[in-house]
Amino acid sequence: MSLSAFHRLGMLVMLLLSVGLLAWQTWGMDRVLYIDARSGYPISVVSDGDGQKDPTGYSRASYHPDGHRMRMNCTLTTRYDWPYCELDVTLAKAPDGIDLADYDRVEIKLDYQGPGRRQVRFVARNFDPAYSKVETPETWKNNLVSFTPKAGGEEVSIPFDLFSVAEWWLDDHHIPLLQSAVDLHRVPMISLTTAGFKEPGEHQISIDYIAFHGKWISREKLATLLVLCWILLSAIALIQDQARLNQSLSESRQREHALRDLADTLHLEKIQISEQAQRDPLTGIRNRAGVLEELLRASEHARHSGKPLAMVFVDIDHFKEVNDTHGHEVGDMVLKQFAQLLGTQIRSGDYLVRWGGEELVLFFPNAALDTATSRAERMRQSVTEVIWPAGMRITASFGVTVMGMDEQISQFIRRADDALYEAKRTGRNRVVSKAPGDSMSVGRTPKTTDGEDQET
Numbered sequence: 056m057s058l059s060a061f062h063r064l065g066m067l068v069m070l071l072l073s074v075g076l077l078a079w080q081t082w083g084m085d086r087v088l089y090i091d092a093r094s095g096y097p098i099s100v101v102s103d104g105d106g107q108k109d110p111t112g113y114s115r116a117s118y119h120p121d122g123h124r125m126r127m128n129c130t131l132t133t134r135y136d137w138p139y140c141e142l143d144v145t146l147a148k149a150p151d152g153i154d155l156a157d158y159d160r161v162e163i164k165l166d167y168q169g170p171g172r173r174q175v176r177f178v179a180r181n182f183d184p185a186y187s188k189v190e191t192p193e194t195w196k197n198n199l200v201s202f203t204p205k206a207g208g209e210e211v212s213i214p215f216d217l218f219s220v221a222e223w224w225l226d227d228h229h230i231p232l233l234q235s236a237v238d239l240h241r242v243p244m245i246s247l248t249t250a251g252f253k254e255p256g257e258h259q260i261s262i263d264y265i266a267f268h269g270k271w272i273s274r275e276k277l278a279t280l281l282v283l284c285w286i287l288l289s290a291i292a293l294i295q296d297q298a299r300l301n302q303s304l305s306e307s308r309q310r311e312h313a314l315r316d317l318a319d320t321l322h323l324e325k326i327q328i329s330e331q332a333q334r335d336p337l338t339g340i341r342n343r344a345g346v347l348e349e350l351l352r353a354s355e356h357a358r359h360s361g362k363p364l365a366m367v368f369v370d371i372d373h374f375k376e377v378n379d380t381h382g383h384e385v386g387d388m389v390l391k392q393f394a395q396l397l398g399t400q401i402r403s404g405d406y407l408v409r410w411g412g413e414e415l416v417l418f419f420p421n422a423a424l425d426t427a428t429s430r431a432e433r434m435r436q437s438v439t440e441v442i443w444p445a446g447m448r449i450t451a452s453f454g455v456t457v458m459g460m461d462e463q464i465s466q467f468i469r470r471a472d473d474a475l476y477e478a479k480r481t482g483r484n485r486v487v488s489k490a491p492g493d494s495m496s497v498g499r500t501p502k503t504t505d506g507e508d509q510e511t
Contacts (some may be wrong), residue, residue: 062292069288073281081274088158088267090144090245092120097145100127101237103135116140121261129169129249129258140258141248144265149182149189152241158269159215160499166208167246169258174203176250177213181238186228192244194228197221197238201250208261212268215239224242310355312466317351320465335409337387337396350464353406353420357458365427366421368454368475369397369434372483374413381445388444393451396441400434414469424457428488431455435486450484459491470495 090096098120104113112134119126129140146153167173180195181187187194198218202211218237225235247262271278331403333345357364371377371393378386390413397415398407406418419427431453443449458467473495478487489495 062295064124065288069284073285076277076281084270084272086157086271088153088155089264090266091123091262091264092125093123098125099143099145100141100142102140103138107319114138114140118142123263125262127247127260127262129250129260131258133255138255139249141246142260142262143244143246145244147243149187149192149195149243150184150241152182155179155215155239155242155267158239158267160212160268161215162210162212163247164208164210164263164394164489165202165204166261167258168261169254170256171254172203173206174201174250175260176201176248177245178248179218179239179242180244180246181494182241182243183234183238185234186230195243196230196238197224198239202507206472212379217506233359247293310351313351313354317347317464320468331473335394338391338409340398340415341406341408343408343410346394346406349406350418353418354458354464354467356420358461361460362421362459363423364467365422365424366456366458366471367417367419367431368471369415369417369431370452370475370479371413372452372479374499377447377449381447385444389447389449389455392441392443393438393449397434400430400437414475422457424455424490427457428455428486431486432487435484439484452478452483453486454478455486455488457491462491 092098098118100116100118102114102116104110104115112132114132114135115130117128123136125142125144127140127142131138131140161177161179163177165175167175176199178197178199180192181198182189182195187196197220199221200213200218202213204211206470209434215237218239220235220237224230245265247260247265249258249260257435315432333341334343342369353364371389374386374389393413394407394409394415397417401407401417402419404420406416408416408418410416417431421431435451435453438449438451441449452475454471454473454477456467456470456474457465470489470491474487474489477489478485481487
């Protein structure tokens with residue numbers, strides 16, 4: 056898969072993921088903390104009469120669970136200036152608490168029966184080590200909201216935005232301005248209490264449940280996460296595009312350098328390939344100019360694919376004696392027959408080139424050194440077996456090599472030429488191969504096709 060196709064696929068997947076997550080956050084992803092009489096949280100009640108030396112005449116509260124309902128019976132009196140009854144649910148043991156800030160609303164289903172106004176107050180008490188004491192719940196911040204349920208009971212949903220902190224609590228505990236806002240990050244206790252002035256008499260508050268609702272991930276956090284993902288995906292795409300551009304530029308520069316190097320090696324500086332003859336007029340095979348582009352493509356393919364490219368330099372032994380003894384016309388016939396003979400033994404995709412004079416060059420794409428050496432040996436043997444003009448006996452020498460990794464073409468050619476030189480110097484009518492890295496100095500023991508080393 057190309058990088059551009061990969062980028063388009065990534066963008067499509069990210070788009071679908073963004074739409075899916077936003078839809079899920081809107082219509083799902085709900086988290087609920089549900090509290091009723093069976094939830095296992097400790098439940099207690101208090102009134103203005105608790106803690107009095109003589110509770111006679113003060114308000115009294117009692118707790119009576121009814122299945123899943125939390126029921127508080129309250130007898131309010133007028134002896135205390137601010138009579139009240141309160142039902143407390145302990146969520147954790149201070150200084151620990153539940154983080155209710157991850158929720159956005161509380162839902163309460165309750166029924167209030169009693170004389171006069173039926174207003175109740177819901178309080179979430181937050182513990183803050185800066186001003187709260189473990190043993191004194193009065194020091195826990197009173198985040199509260201007041202409401203009046205309908206007669207006969209009602210399910211009330213209250214957003215946390217409607218909560219406030221009791222002014223009297225802030226004044227009594229001298230809370231600094233920067234710590235006076237609603238805080239629900241560590242709530243050990245929630246309470247439901249009678250609120251404001253209440254008529255004396257019997258009051259009963261029955262609570263079916265208290266449920267805190269929120270999202271596992273807030274819309275703001277999800278939006279931030281998606282923005283970061285989009286930025287990351289865009290950054291990856293930009294980096295990959297830049298890397299691809301750099302690679303393309305590098306390959307273009309390598310191609311330019313290779314062209315210059317090849318032109319130097321083949322003495323084709325300042326000569327346009329299109330202006331040269333592509334074929335040798337005597338033998339009909341390619342000349343140097345005719346193989347330039349194919350050789351360049353083959354060498355680049357070898358570098359990038361890791362597949363071998365073999366080169367074989369071939370030279371007719373004692374060709375000067377042929378011309379001197381039988382004349383240049385016979386010499387031309389030998390050259391033509393020699394090129395035809397080698398041409399019958401190459402594969403589709405191989406190249407046979409007249410390099411100059413009686414010297415020919417073969418290029419074998421996808422051929423390892425051993426394979427190219429074996430093919431060269433078969434060619435050498437065939438030269439000795441055919442009938443040549445004027446009944447002559449003709450032999451040839453072969454120099455074989457393969458292109459090394461990250462090697463310039465000029466080095467490749469010089470090593471093949473050096474292998475041919477070794478074949479000539481060590482007796483002619485033989486094949487000498489040189490691998491990349493082999494020494495090119497005089498005095499080495501070259502390898503021949505019969506596997507024996509020939510002393511130089």
